Amino acid sequence: MVDYALFLGCNIPNRLPQLELAARKVLPTFDVNLVDIEEFGCCPEPIGIQELSRDTWMAMASINLALAEEKGLDILALCNGCYETLKTVNTELNHNGHHKEKVNAILSQIGKEVKGSQNVKHLLEVLHKDIGVEKIKSSIQKELKGIKVAVHYGCHAIRPSAILKTDDPFQPKSLDELVTAVGAESIPYLRKMLCCGTGIEGVDKDNQLWMINDKLAQVQHMNADCMTMLCPLCYIQYEMGQLQLKKEPYHGNYAIPIMYYPELLGLALGIDPKEFGFSLHRVKVEPLLEKIL
Amino acid sequence: MKISSDFRKEISKLGEGFSVNYCYQCGTCSGGCPALRYTKVYNPRRIMEDVLLGFKEKTLKDPVLWFCTMCHACLEACPQGVKVSEILILLRNLATELGAFPVHLKAEVSTLIENGLINPGGAAIQRRRQQLGLPDVPKPIVDNIKKVAELTGFISLTGYQPKEGERPKENE
Numbered sequence: 487m488v489d490y491a492l493f494l495g496c497n498i499p500n501r502l503p504q505l506e507l508a509a510r511k512v513l514p515t516f517d518v519n520l521v522d523i524e525e526f527g528c529c530p531e532p533i534g535i536q537e538l539s540r541d542t543w544m545a546m547a548s549i550n551l552a553l554a555e556e557k558g559l560d561i562l563a564l565c566n567g568c569y570e571t572l573k574t575v576n577t578e579l580n581h582n583g584h585h586k587e588k589v590n591a592i593l594s595q596i597g598k599e600v601k602g603s604q605n606v607k608h609l610l611e612v613l614h615k616d617i618g619v620e621k622i623k624s625s626i627q628k629e630l631k632g633i634k635v636a637v638h639y640g641c642h643a644i645r646p647s648a649i650l651k652t653d654d655p656f657q658p659k660s661l662d663e664l665v666t667a668v669g670a671e672s673i674p675y676l677r678k679m680l681c682c683g684t685g686i687e688g689v690d691k692d693n694q695l696w697m698i699n700d701k702l703a704q705v706q707h708m709n710a711d712c713m714t715m716l717c718p719l720c721y722i723q724y725e726m727g728q729l730q731l732k733k734e735p736y737h738g739n740y741a742i743p744i745m746y747y748p749e750l751l752g753l754a755l756g757i758d759p760k761e762f763g764f765s766l767h768r769v770k771v772e773p774l775l776e777k778i779l
Numbered sequence: 780m781k782i783s784s785d786f787r788k789e790i791s792k793l794g795e796g797f798s799v800n801y802c803y804q805c806g807t808c809s810g811g812c813p814a815l816r817y818t819k820v821y822n823p824r825r826i827m828e829d830v831l832l833g834f835k836e837k838t839l840k841d842p843v844l845w846f847c848t849m850c851h852a853c854l855e856a857c858p859q860g861v862k863v864s865e866i867l868i869l870l871r872n873l874a875t876e877l878g879a880f881p882v883h884l885k886a887e888v889s890t891l892i893e894n895g896l897i898n899p900g901g902a903a904i905q906r907r908r909q910q911l912g913l914p915d916v917p918k919p920i921v922d923n924i925k926k927v928a929e930l931t932g933f934i935s936l937t938g939y940q941p942k943e944g945e946r947p948k949e950n951e
Contacts, residue, residue, distance in 0.1 A: 499916045500900030503908050510913070527895035527919030533849045534887050534897070537871040538880060540794070542933040549923060592930045596923040645851035646865075655855040681813045685848035688883035693817040763911055 488616070490562035490607070491554040492520040493572065496528055497718040498564050504763030505718055508748035509564055509609065511762070515625060515755060516617045520562070523553050529568040532642065533685045536571070541588070547575040548589045548600040560605040562612055566642035566717035570650065573606040577649050610643050610716050611652055613747070614660040622667040627756030629669030630778055635750070636710040636742075637661045637672050638701075638724070640717035641681050664747060665714060668754035676704045682723040695736060698727035702740050712743040712774050714750055721746060725768045743771040753778055783833035790830055793869050795862035802827045802861045808853035814846055821846035823853050823863050830866070839874040845881050875936060888937045892928055895919030 498506050513520060529547055530536075536543040550572060554561045563569035579586045579602035590599055613622070639658050647655040656679060662672040680701050683694035702724065705713055715721055724744050731738030749762055759779070764771050790796040808823040809815050815822050820843050829838045838844065844867070853863035874880060891897050900908075900916055908916065928934050 494917060496896045496898035499908070499913075500896070500898050500904050503904065503911055503913055506913060507911050522914055522917070524917055525920050526917045527924055528891055528897050530891060531887075531897055534884050535891065537845075537849075537868055538875045538884060538888070539931060539933050539936055540868060540872055542928060542931040542936075545927050545931055546924060549927065592927055595930060596926050598923075641848075641850040641852075646854055646862075655851075681848050681850035681852075683813070683817070683848050685850070686814060686818065686846055689842070689845050689881050690818050693819075697813065697817045766907075 487517050487519045489519045489521055489559055490612070491523050491526075491557060491559040493526060493529070493550070493561050493563045493565075493568050495563070495565040495568040495718070496531075497722070502718050502721065502766075504766040505564065505721065505746040505748075507763050508746055508752055511757060512748040512752045512755065513612075516621065518562075518612065518617070521557065521559055523557065525553055526550055529565075529571040531567050532571045532574070533567065543571070544575050544578065544585065545589050545592045547571050548579070548593055549596070549598060551576055551579070551602065551604070551606075552593060552598045552600040554604050555601055558604070560607060562607050562609065564609050564716075565719070566608070566640040567719060569606065569608040570642035573608075574646075574649050576602050576604075576606050608643055608650075608652055608716070609748075610660055613664055613751075619663050619667045622664065622751070626668055626754045628754055628778070630750065630754050631669050633670040633712070633774070633778060634673045634708070634710045635665045635670045635745075636675055636705040636708065636713045637665055637678070638682075638713055638715040638720055639679070640715055640720040643716060661714070661716065661747065665750070668751055670750065673708050673710055675708045675710070677701045682717075682720040684719045684723055687723075694723075695727060695730060698723055699731055699736060699738055702728065702731070702738065702742060705742055706740060710742065711777060712745045712750075712771070714745045714747050716747050728769050741769060741773075743767065743769055743774045745771070745774070780832075780834050780837065786833040786835040786838075787831055789835075790866065790869060795865040796869050798859075798861045799827060799830055799866055801859040802831060803859060804828060805858065807856050807858060808861075808863045811852045811856050813850060813852070814848050818846045823847070823867070826867065826870070827861065827863065830870070838870060839877055840879050842879075842881070844870060844874055878938070880937075885937065885939075888933075888939050889942075892925055892934070892939055893921065893941075895921045895924045
């Protein structure tokens with residue numbers, strides 16, 4: 487058993503509990519024990535709070551790092567944004583003593599201290615590097631044969647690569663390999679590495695929707711049965727995007743199920759679909775489930 | 780606008796800012812930039828150029844500064860090792876000091892300071908979580924987060940003010 491402090495962030499527990507459910511169902515199968523830390527707060531998110539004040543962002547992230555350190559646990563993040571924040575801040579604290587001093591001067595006022603002594607991991611790393619493709623393959627009860635999956639990584643799982651060190655920043659393979667491990671096919675498609683555009687949602691929603699549209703059109707063109715990803719914000723964009731794109735002037739006509747990878751993995755492990763929160767998906771997953779079961 | 784090296788020198792002292800001096804304006808950052816492709820107004824090469832030329836006010840007060848999606852493709856692709864997106868964060872921090880940041884972030888700041896989360900859930904989500912057999916959501920110590928926000932100057936920087944007529948919830 488490996489213990490991790492489970493870092494849920496804001497969006498997964500409060501908007502997409504079905505994602506959390508899938509992660510909690512699947513990980514214990516591979517001897518990963520998830521420990522909840524009640525006081526975890528916002529990571530804080532790297533594309534808003536960091537932009538306003540990097541110092542504040544570092545100090546607030548350090549509260550979360552310190553909480554995991556108190557328990558002697560490495561952090562497992564389920565969200566790309568949380569992962570980028572916590573990993574970047576942890577790395578900076580370790581490489582720059584000046585930063586650590588500055589942050590600790592603030593944290594001492596709330597009775598905390600950060601050392602940077604624990605690791606921060608993305609679910610992608612735990613699945614691909616620690617558990618490994620071979621172990622996943624050998625645990626499969628129901629191969630997802632014939633299922634075409636369009637993989638989407640999400641920028642902050644892999645970039646900046648010098649800090650995150652998870653995969654290649656332009657041609658990543660890990661999630662594709664995890665998809666093949668459950669017997670499904672990872673289909674090639676144009677715009678595979680296109681960003682979901684969450685970062686401009688607040689300032690230019692229209693162009694962000696065109697951005698989402700471009701990707702969905704390519705996924706549809708390749709007759710994918712679903713898209714899979716590991717980031718809740720990308721998930722929201724591609725799921726809600728399909729609904730928003732139905733309106734003028736976009737006229738999109740999409741019905742592409744968006745699957746959090748642990749959901750696909752869970753189905754392949756033979757877990758009853760009723761045990762997941764599929765009814766909470768905004769784009770129906772039944773056509774996919776019928777094909778699988 | 781007057782060309783000067785002052786702005787470049789200021790940026791060079793911050794974080795990864797020094798790398799801006801290596802920029803030779805090839806435009807690789809812009810070539811792979813999704814924000815440029817879709818918004819058609821955001822252009823990372825041009826922003827680096829303006830920094831090098833010293834156009835501080837123009838750069839920081841232009842709302843276009845906030846049209847980057849933060850995908851970091853520019854930083855990965857730059858043949859000169861210019862940390863383009865990291866420099867953009869520095870620029871946005873400086874713009875914030877001038878009060879030039881998008882209004883939607885104000886709401887995000889309020890939510891963060893009042894809840895310790897930028898996306899807190901209500902009673903409905905709590906019920907749904909119970910139906911799914913999930914534990915209660917994390918409850919950050921809001922006072923700690925608020926205190927840190929005060930100490931770093933974040934509260935005065937963002938102009939955060941508690942909502943009028945709202946009393947702090949004590950016994951909930």
